[in-house]
Amino acid sequence: ILPTIILSSVYYMFIKQTLEDKILNSVDEVTTLIQNTIDMQLASINQFPSILSSDRRVYNYLNSNYDPLDANDIRKILKGYVAANSITENLLVYSKKHDYICSAKGIYPVQNTVTTPKIESEPIISIFDTQEINSLKSYRLYPVNEGQVDILALKLPIYFDTLGTNWSSVVTIDCWELHKLLLSSSEKNKEYTRNIAIANYTNDIVTSLTNYDNINFHEVVRDSKLKSNRGSSIITYKNTKYIVYQLNSDISGYSYINVINQDYIMKNITSQTTFFIIGFIAVMTFIGLINFIFIKISYNPIKQLRDICEMVIVGADFKHNEIYGLNKTLKYLMDKVDTLNSTVENSKDAIKAKILRNIINGQYSSKEDLDKHTIQCGISFPNSYFTVAVFNIRPLKISSNKYILNIEQYVNEIGIGYGTTTIDKNQLIFILNPKSRDMNKIIETLNNIKYELDQILNCVITIGLGHVYHDLRLVGKSYIEAKDAVNYRLILGEKVIPFSTVNSFTKSKNTEYLQLRDFGDLHSAILDGDLGSISRILDDIVRYIKDNQISLFHARCICFDIINSVAKALYELSARNFLFTETDIINLEGFTTIDDLIDAIKNIGNQVYQFLNHGNGKNVESNIIAIKNYINSNYTDQSFSVQKVAGSFNMSLSMLSQYFKANTGQTVIGYLTDLRVKKAKELLISTDVNINDIVKNIGYYSPSSFIKKFKQLTGYTPGQYRKRYRKET
Structure with a gap:
């Protein structure tokens, strides 16, 4: 082995530079030929x-x-x-x-x-x-x-x-x-013209003349970072090495980009190299055969076994007791096997993720074919129907695997489901295997999952749901539908969105849509701090978008027109000493739903109104006391929400949250939860009311959510807390 490695290294160093020079010269020659041929035609044009x-x-x-x-x-x-x-x-x-x-x-x-x-x-x-x-x-x-x-x-x-x-x-x-002109000009060097593109003055790709390897020329040009008029570089694109050669024309001003798969070129090895390799293998085989004969003649089983044991356990000496050495070595190897099994167990998540992606990509032709690949990793799809749900979770506060385990447990109500992560760190994919095609039952289960996760993890979740199919090969189609449905959270809000709902938007026959100016002068309303006009214009826009089922693209255009109008007004107000930060603009641009954007703009409108009418003279303390009193009086109502609190004080949801936390150091939800837990403690100690009734009395909707939150804050379940502290009392 050692001579093989040494000789192979010498051979590699010797021919590497020669082959690279030959390739680059050939690439330069054929690219120049293509440039001259096409430039001649462009010059005549x-x-x-x-x-x-x-x-x-x-x-x-x-x-x-x-x-x-x-x-x-x-x-x-x-x-x-x-x-x-x-x-x-x-x-x-x-x-x-x-x-x-x-x-x-x-x-x-x-x-x-x-x-x-x-x-x-x-x-x-x-x-x-x-x-x-x-x-x-x-x-x-x-x-x-x-x-x-x-x-x-x-x-x-x-x-x-x-x-x-x-x-x-x-x-x-x-x-x-x-394309035909290119083929005729490069007939003798086809292997060097597999991927040819023409770029304009700003390195934007105009057209690709050939693209056998299905590459993205924009990414390749960006990664190659060529600066001179003529040059080449070697890049790795999609785990494959490519030679990128760029030649700029002095006649037309265009760049000719030639991208060649290095492995494809290296396959054309000369006959002399092949002969050398065959001869080298023959020589090393002969040496190996002689070595084998020598070892066979001098073979000593006990000695060889002892040497192997000493090699496995470095530093051991079993010269006087080979049997003891064998036992110790076997124990050592068994420990290694246990470690390996533990590693394999930890890698099951990765195997599951790969299988789920393969299902989405349509790599399994039938359930029988799928079962052959999943039998060893605990994945099973016993039912006949398939659909895909995409969960968009923000913020993703804990490990995505914990979300996946929680959701997989809840999905058991309708059948079986398995989840994995996506490139988008805020999204999870679940392939569901329901027992029936009852879409209402599936949507109801997903709504329950959303509610439970909202309560336990304090996050915002949108769930896109594709159609239910009987054919395993259509899982990929259901995934695309679910992704499209999630994107429509901009219009429909953060909820469970089946693709059947989105389908009515995509099939809308409207070709002409209203513009921002058709609803009123939002820019002037903000400058004047006119809360009534701001609210009317924004509410009309939301109503128009949702009622007329306009396209997602146009809805986004209207939203960005609104942001531009608000930003313009803020910069004009800054000349009148109205203070705002770049964070205010960034918060507008980071909207997820139309309702989020409208809340943010109403918040800005309130700030402008306060600035124009009251300056900075806000009675913060009295406002906070009033908000707390409202919560204290209404928290036992199961329909109670932070949105109702905001509406009662003529504030947007985001404005109330920021205002309350800035002046109390605590979120509204945190204050509400502490209040409910405090009341629950009193009822647990001083009364015999059962836990389900206590849950209703303090405004919680789900007993399981309350129990989890109570244990998280106190360290005890409600039953444990009642037993311990009632005795002390």
Whole structure:
């Protein structure tokens, strides 16, 4: 083994640099060839504006009114220019004097009609709206009565004549023709052109000419950190090494990026290297055979066994008692096995997580196939139905494994469920295996889980639920539905959200939505501290979003418009000595639901109102006493909530929480819990009322939640507390 390692190291150091130099030279050569080929075509395209402006026939056409039916001569001229360039798909010219666009492929009306090709979902005239000149952009073209075509569009400089007329021209390039041009220019070096992309001046990827390895060029360019006009680097992307070569063109200004799988290149080892390896293996095999024969001849079983024992237990000496040495060695190995078993037990969570991800990814074709992989790790799916629930928990205060264990216990009410973590540290995935497709029963169970966790762990939970399927292979689809449902907490709030509810939003046929300005001037209302207008505008917005089932994207746009309006008002108020911090703005941007955002803005409105009408003269002590008195009078009501307290004092929920904690050092929930536990202690010691009735008398909804909270604060269960302290009393 030792000679093999030494010789292999020498061989590796010898050929490593040679192979890398050969690869880099070949990559440089083929990338330069591709750059020259494409630059030649792009350079000829850049001549189109001057050619068109010097052609009197085109000039006369652009400066006169004409009948579209008479523009065929101009169309033939444009077709000639297109034919002269192998990658050009179409050449379009447009003057604002006309209602039509003339192109090599046809005459198109500016207005959107059935005879007008589409760029994405817009009329073809939109291709002239871009402000970027001489910069390639990717589009999806939908010709009339034809299938879609992926194109690159290049808007050429606007031409102005002496009469004040201006016109624009756009060249479209067929991505497939560009791809064919690349293949023809790199036919002899296919192994070095597996992944080619073109980037613009800001290193944004314009198009990928080839992408056999399905890589993300944006991430690769970022990781390579190339700064010079020509250079290469080796990066690791998705556990695979790639050579990234970048070449900037002095003609077009674009960058040509060549990404090559290093392992793919290294497979093409020369015949001489292969011969050397085979010879090396043959020599070492011969040496090993001679060594084996020598050991076989001189073999002594007892001596060999003793030597093995001394090797296992370093420093031991069993020269005079080989049997004792064997017993001690076996005991030592058994201890090692126990340690290994403990390690395997600890790794079950990792195995379970892998299996659950494999189920979501559709790697098991049937339940029988799944059972083969899960039989050794205690995972079982005995029922016929499957669905996925995604839990979004904030803040995640304890280990995610503790959340998973708690939830798995509650899920047993409807069947079986197993959970694991996700990349998002605030989310957990659960694959549920219910006994039936009764969605109402599943939602009821998840609501109970949410309530229990809210009470015990004092956290906010949203649960997205996918459809129930009979086919194991559709678990991945249910997972995607659950993820979509969780995202709609922005509109629907922090609750259990089945995908069937979200589906009505995604299928909404509304194409035009109201904007922030349609609800009123929020900016002016904040500047004036007009709480009534602020509340009306915000409530109207929430009602509009929820009642009209608008898209999630548009709801977010409205929310960010609101934030911008509020931020603008705050900066204007700062000139009037109104104090606010960047934290106020960050709290707005960190909203999770629309209701959170509205509460935060109402809080700011209250602050502005107080600033404009009362300055800093707040009677803090009397306010705190009033809040505590309200809680003391109403805490026994099971429907009591902190939201009711906030409403009673004309404050938002977040404003009340911040105000109370800042002036008492205790949260409202903490004060309420201490009050209820104190009352429970009195009833346990002085009365014989059973624990369930005590729970109702102090305003708790769930006996189990109360017992857990009571033990957490006192160290005793209610029964233990009654026995101990009643004796002392």
